[in-house]
Amino acid sequence: xxxxxxxxxxxxxxxxxxxxxxxxxxxxxxxxxxxxxxxxxxxxxxxxxxxxxxxxxxxxxxxxxxxxxxxxxxxxxxxxxxxxxxxxxxxxxxxxxxxxxxxxxxxxxxxxxxxxxxxxxxxxxxxxxxxxxxxxxxxxxxxxxxxxxxxxx
Numbered sequence: 001x002x003x004x005x006x007x008x009x010x011x012x013x014x015x016x017x018x019x020x021x022x023x024x025x026x027x028x029x030x031x032x033x034x035x036x037x038x039x040x041x042x043x044x045x046x047x048x049x050x051x052x053x054x055x056x057x058x059x060x061x062x063x064x065x066x067x068x069x070x071x072x073x074x075x076x077x078x079x080x081x082x083x084x085x086x087x088x089x090x091x092x093x094x095x096x097x098x099x100x101x102x103x104x105x106x107x108x109x110x111x112x113x114x115x116x117x118x119x120x121x122x123x124x125x126x127x128x129x130x131x132x133x134x135x136x137x138x139x140x141x142x143x144x145x146x147x148x149x150x151x152x153x
Contacts, residue, residue, distance in 0.1 A: 027130075027138035029057025030096065035128060035142045036152035038106075042119035047071070049111040049128060049142050050104045050152075055096040061134045063094045068142070070126045072115030079107055088112070096132075106150055120144045 024033040035051040049068075055061055066074040076091035091109055094102055104110045111128065113120075124144040131137040145153040
């Protein structure tokens with residue numbers, strides 16, 4: 001095989017191994033991107049997912065509900081420091097002001113997956129349906145990364 005052809009094949013193999021961020025998902029003026037979750041133990045009953053939601057419009061909106069087939073119940077949670085302890089609480093309705101963004105990430109606001117129907121495995125993908133009061137429902141693919149991951153892989 002010619003050297004330039006071997007180099008081309010090697011470059012293609014390298015590109016194939018690089019993760020590619022999923023295209024943003026749109027619902028009207030709402031843009032959802034960077035959806036990911038951490039792997040859990042096989043018997044885990046809870047997990048977490050993270051994503052970024054942007055409101056590119058001129059009207060406020062908010063998340064009305066969320067659902068995923070991997071969990072019996074899905075809700076937004078916030079992690080807050082209370083004294084020396086970090087505690088999670090249900091976040092309630094999450095508002096998206098015009099031109100604003102909601103960055104769900106570890107240690108802050110996140111999607112809590114309750115009553116998991118099996119653990120989340122690295123490489124697995126599942127749909128998360130986010131329903132907005134004005135923009136309607138959007139289905140977002142969530143890619144599961146390694147346990148303890150701090151961002152999408």
